[in-house]
Amino acid sequence: MRSVRRRLALPAIALSVLAVGCAVTERAMPEDADTPRWTSRAIPEARGDFRVLPDGRRAAIRYKGWTPADFGAFRTYAYDDARPEPAVLGATIPAGLSGDATKGRVLFLDRAKGPCTGCHLVPGDDVWPAGSVGPDLSTIGDRRLPDPYLYQLLWDPRVVYPNTAMPPWGATGVLTPEELVHLVAYLQTLRAPLPPERDADRNPFTRKTPVGFGDGLDPTNNPAVLLAEDAQAQWEEKGPAGRACADCHPGGAERAMRGVATRYPKHLKAYGRVMSLEDFLEAHGPETTGRPYAAESADNLTMTMLVKMASNGLPVTLDTASPEARAAIARGRATFAKRVGQRNHSCADCHTRDGGAGKFLGGRLLADARDGLTRHLPTWRTSQGEVWDLRKRVQWCMTPLGTNMLAADAVEYAELELYLTTFDDGKPLRVPGIRH
Ligand code: HEC
Numbered sequence: 559m560r561s562v563r564r565r566l567a568l569p570a571i572a573l574s575v576l577a578v579g580c581a582v583t584e585r586a587m588p589e590d591a592d593t594p595r596w597t598s599r600a601i602p603e604a605r606g607d608f609r610v611l612p613d614g615r616r617a618a619i620r621y622k623g624w625t626p627a628d629f630g631a632f633r634t635y636a637y638d639d640a641r642p643e644p645a646v647l648g649a650t651i652p653a654g655l656s657g658d659a660t661k662g663r664v665l666f667l668d669r670a671k672g673p674c675t676g677c678h679l680v681p682g683d684d685v686w687p688a689g690s691v692g693p694d695l696s697t698i699g700d701r702r703l704p705d706p707y708l709y710q711l712l713w714d715p716r717v718v719y720p721n722t723a724m725p726p727w728g729a730t731g732v733l734t735p736e737e738l739v740h741l742v743a744y745l746q747t748l749r750a751p752l753p754p755e756r757d758a759d760r761n762p763f764t765r766k767t768p769v770g771f772g773d774g775l776d777p778t779n780n781p782a783v784l785l786a787e788d789a790q791a792q793w794e795e796k797g798p799a800g801r802a803c804a805d806c807h808p809g810g811a812e813r814a815m816r817g818v819a820t821r822y823p824k825h826l827k828a829y830g831r832v833m834s835l836e837d838f839l840e841a842h843g844p845e846t847t848g849r850p851y852a853a854e855s856a857d858n859l860t861m862t863m864l865v866k867m868a869s870n871g872l873p874v875t876l877d878t879a880s881p882e883a884r885a886a887i888a889r890g891r892a893t894f895a896k897r898v899g900q901r902n903h904s905c906a907d908c909h910t911r912d913g914g915a916g917k918f919l920g921g922r923l924l925a926d927a928r929d930g931l932t933r934h935l936p937t938w939r940t941s942q943g944e945v946w947d948l949r950k951r952v953q954w955c956m957t958p959l960g961t962n963m964l965a966a967d968a969v970e971y972a973e974l975e976l977y978l979t980t981f982d983d984g985k986p987l988r989v990p991g992i993r994h
């Protein structure tokens with residue numbers, strides 16, 4: 559059960575230089591800014607650290623199978639990263655380049671670039687699964703849009719659609735001018751009549767809504783339940799400091815921890831910051847038992863599940879009223895809307911109705927943050943064969959989009975998690991979940 563499989567294959571995203579424009583500075587320092595910055599206690603691959611290669615470049619230390627690419631040219635979620643999002647850039651189609659529609663189609667499908675098919679439907683049995691975050695482009699050529707307009711739209715769609723979820727492909731260098739010219743040529747070939755549709759699942763507008771993976775609390779269905787039961791033994795086991803959790807929290811985890819998880823994430827005076835249960839355990843565990851509970855370690859995740867399971871069925875009851883909580887929620891909300899990385903994406907692009915929520919990104923139906931995405935976490939991920947908490951999910955959502963991740967236990971993520979959890983306030987906890 560513990561021998562977990564990792565089947566990740568993230569495309570390495572092309573790196574490029576970013577032209578940073580106007581100097582709008584937006585700073586959002588936590589109010590406990592006088593307290594020393596949090597030093598990560600996460601496992602090494604979850605810290606967002608780098609090592610320097612012999613040729614002087616930096617390689618990111620990330621989870622096994624994740625890209626080591628350094629996206630340092632692009633802004634991150636760090637509160638002290640004061641860079642603005644890339645300036646909105648007008649662009650003119652370069653003279654002297656002729657577009658090749660065949661090359662354009664290859665680029666449209668290229669998973670290491672867009673893929674454009676992640677958000678747009680176009681004809682072809684090899685286009686699978688297409689997404690619907692953006693409009694169906696199957697017949698865009700019929701609209702006779704001028705090439706310079708399409709070129710501009712691909713270079714930086716914010717010129718036309720200021721709040722678009724579509725990345726500025728040219729402005730941040732994901733695609734070169736020449737590649738964009740090929741894409742424009744391809745788009746112009748997309749004309750009616752369409753070939754007959756052979757597979758209703760290919761088309762995100764006719765695809766069936768995916769079904770879930772069954773009952774997460776059923777141990778025969780969700781391997782994470784068995785892992786959490788292993789943490790039960792650890793609860794009783796004395797750590798190097800000579801104490802077990804059970805010594806100070808008598809009555810068994812289920813009774814001693816009942817209701818505790820419903821109040822997290824919360825601001826803890828002792829640490830001067832907002833903490834999820836994972837964050838708290840990585841500090842409290844070693845302080846009391848001498849045993850490490852590094853963020854993203856198996857011990858941390860399983861103990862977190864054990865503590866949360868003691869609150870299953872109880873409603874989330876966050877502190878949303880104290881001054882600390884209100885300030886942190888406001889910062890978390892700003893992070894949710896902040897565009898970061900090479901793709902210049904925000905969480906809101908994919909997880910609100912104004913963005914992609916309720917639509918397909920490739921084959922994945924995007925969830926709406928306002929429906930509450932937190933109360934089943936940590937969750938078993940069937941596609942990874944692993945237990946993941948919210949932090950790893952956030953790191954995962956943004957890394958392939960060209961953003962250097964922060965440490966899993968970063969304050970920025972804690973406050974983002976607190977904001978996300980407000981949408982689950984009053985709803986019952988149900989840990990562990992089971993998801994794709
Ligand atoms: C993350 C999702 C996403 C990806 C990936 C994406 N787009 Fe878009 N695209 C959109 C959205 C959303 C719109 C609609 C504009 C708006 O209202 O924000 C759009 C609009 C367009 C339009 C204009 C359609 C119209 O009706 O005017 C074209 C053309 C287009 N995209 C081409 C592309 C190409 C080519 C790629 C790949 C290089 C691509 N898109 C990748 C989300 C995406």
Ligand code: HEC
Pocket residue numbers: 793801802803804805806807818839842843846847861865
């Ligand atoms: C030396 C005694 C001691 C040990 C050992 C200990 N704890 Fe605690 N723990 C405390 C005290 C004291 C508090 C604060 C009590 C309170 O909430 O007022 C606390 C608080 C907690 C809380 C937060 C409660 C809340 O309401 O926010 C959790 C969760 C927790 N402990 C889990 C654990 C786990 C898991 C272990 C084993 C890895 C452990 N503790 C080991 C003494 C201990």
Ligand code: HEC
Pocket residue numbers: 894903904905906907908909919922923924925926931932935937948951952955956959974993
């Ligand atoms: C380009 C799109 C994209 C962006 C941007 C994005 N995500 Fe996701 N996210 C996904 C996809 C795809 C899934 C899987 C389908 C789903 O559950 O929505 C997902 C799932 C999730 C889940 C659900 C996990 C679960 O177990 O059900 C959470 C929570 C989440 N994302 C948080 C975030 C946060 C927070 C951000 C911003 C830091 C973010 N995402 C940015 C695409 C995105």
